[in-house]
Amino acid sequence: MALAAGAERVAAEFEYTKEDVNRGVQEFIRQMDEGLQKQGATMSQIPTYVTAVPNGTEKGLYMAVDLGGTNFRVCSIQLHGNSTFSLTQSKVKIPQQLMVAKTSHELFAFLAKQIELFLKTHHNDHYVTHVERRKSYVGFTEEQVFSLGFTFSFPVQQSGINKGTLIRWTKGFDIHDTVGKDVCALLQKEIDALHLPVRVAALVNDTVGTLMARSYTSPGKTGTLLGAIFGTGTNGAYVEKLERITKLKKMGGVSAFEGETGDMIINTEWGSFDNKMSVLPNTPYDRALDKESNNPGIQMFEKRVSGMFLGEILRRALLTLVEDKSVPLFSDEHSNQNDFHSTTTIHEASPLWRQWGLDTSFLSITSGDNSAGLKVTRQTLENDYEVSAPSAEDAEAVRLIASAIGKRAARLSAVAIAAVVISTGKLEKPADIATSNNASLEVNEDNIVDIGVDGSLVEFYPNFEDYIREALREIPQIGPQGEKRIRIGIAKDGSGVGAALIALVADQGR
Numbered sequence: 001m002a003l004a005a006g007a008e009r010v011a012a013e014f015e016y017t018k019e020d021v022n023r024g025v026q027e028f029i030r031q032m033d034e035g036l037q038k039q040g041a042t043m044s045q046i047p048t049y050v051t052a053v054p055n056g057t058e059k060g061l062y063m064a065v066d067l068g069g070t071n072f073r074v075c076s077i078q079l080h081g082n083s084t085f086s087l088t089q090s091k092v093k094i095p096q097q098l099m100v101a102k103t104s105h106e107l108f109a110f111l112a113k114q115i116e117l118f119l120k121t122h123h124n125d126h127y128v129t130h131v132e133r134r135k136s137y138v139g140f141t142e143e144q145v146f147s148l149g150f151t152f153s154f155p156v157q158q159s160g161i162n163k164g165t166l167i168r169w170t171k172g173f174d175i176h177d178t179v180g181k182d183v184c185a186l187l188q189k190e191i192d193a194l195h196l197p198v199r200v201a202a203l204v205n206d207t208v209g210t211l212m213a214r215s216y217t218s219p220g221k222t223g224t225l226l227g228a229i230f231g232t233g234t235n236g237a238y239v240e241k242l243e244r245i246t247k248l249k250k251m252g253g254v255s256a257f258e259g260e261t262g263d264m265i266i267n268t269e270w271g272s273f274d275n276k277m278s279v280l281p282n283t284p285y286d287r288a289l290d291k292e293s294n295n296p297g298i299q300m301f302e303k304r305v306s307g308m309f310l311g312e313i314l315r316r317a318l319l320t321l322v323e324d325k326s327v328p329l330f331s332d333e334h335s336n337q338n339d340f341h342s343t344t345t346i347h348e349a350s351p352l353w354r355q356w357g358l359d360t361s362f363l364s365i366t367s368g369d370n371s372a373g374l375k376v377t378r379q380t381l382e383n384d385y386e387v388s389a390p391s392a393e394d395a396e397a398v399r400l401i402a403s404a405i406g407k408r409a410a411r412l413s414a415v416a417i418a419a420v421v422i423s424t425g426k427l428e429k430p431a432d433i434a435t436s437n438n439a440s441l442e443v444n445e446d447n448i449v450d451i452g453v454d455g456s457l458v459e460f461y462p463n464f465e466d467y468i469r470e471a472l473r474e475i476p477q478i479g480p481q482g483e484k485r486i487r488i489g490i491a492k493d494g495s496g497v498g499a500a501l502i503a504l505v506a507d508q509g510r
């Protein structure tokens, strides 16, 4: 088989049609509902105890810390009340021995010490107040105490806005006695031991932070509906009606929120949408990736959408062609006729032979390659992936398959976005009457549905948003008119300001 035909055959396996999109949306909505009703559903739909999104007019000085993996970040955020903010930040690497310390105290005392250092360096007024005049935390007035949002990117069972017990450590951390404990209380204890004027006001999930940050900075005062991450992983958090979160009643928690906004932000954990594989696409490459991953059968949506996996899907698809002797990918047949030294081969040491050897950034490079003869793709294959002398035909085949994988990821992302927009009824406003008459709808601040996104994939993969929009138009409940009303904006590095905003909302709810 000719190379082009072989590549087209593989690319076609990644086609995700209009019918697939619509089936996906229906099932996504069903699984979202199930997650709101009961614990232990495929999609966790975790109540965050955050009951409002900001509108940009919020003011004040807040702190945020972020314990994610390798680093610990401390920052202070001045919210100016006009959708802008200023941020002061410091970052320190977590010493390896503290990640596997004997006791929680060792790690959390280190974190508190970093907060103290930060105050000393950047907010000396608060620090001096403490040392010279007050001597103890108790002596601070409410105004002098910083409210802090604690972004903690490990699995926690949250039971209040600033309460959550660690389920298990991940990412190389392993401190036995932290498991089952409230991580906010652990941090507060060490902060108090240093007599710092800091109150751990909120436990923050990074996706929720993205939603809050976008809602504060987005144009207009409507408030953002959804914050979504398409980076290493994928996840979304959105504003849900409290009354629809029926499992919260069973958890005994709903009465505490009566008289508030009537809303609560839900952390969907949509990476695990359809783990049972009733509607997700499943090529042989997807199946092999999952089988050889360290968590087979889990995070099935994420495994088709996010940065951690797309490169690996492409790698497996390419190797299938390489191993198919009837299709001449990276073989002599197409090697450069003008240079008799060049024969196309994948070097033995090429990362293409290794699991996870192909980075998703390569999909962006090749899908966006407009150079003559796909020179950029060929050079990248040669320099980064040890494929010697790839031909233009090779590069064309690689680009075709990479683009198919990227486009499928974007169309799957549209499924998640559409499901949230449809299930929350956000497009069902009077403005829609115009759509049924086929009159052209004027999109304005009142009928915009705002969505904040973050992550390298949506930021750098060429036309990712365009592909999402194309799919949204194919869904009857949204259509071209609805799609126009959906505004998608980047919420870059929202974690600091997002955590600060959650601390602010937590203060208001006290």
Ligand code: ADP
Residues within 6 Å of the ligand: 230, 231, 232, 233, 306, 307, 308, 309, 359, 360, 361, 362, 364, 454, 455, 456, 457, 460, 461
């Ligand atoms: P995180 O989600 O961990 O906060 P990022 O949003 O930067 O961080 O996402 C990192 C992921 O994005 C990695 O899986 C990486 O392979 C992928 N990535 C990095 N650069 C690009 C790019 N230019 N195009 C597509 N994916 C990329």
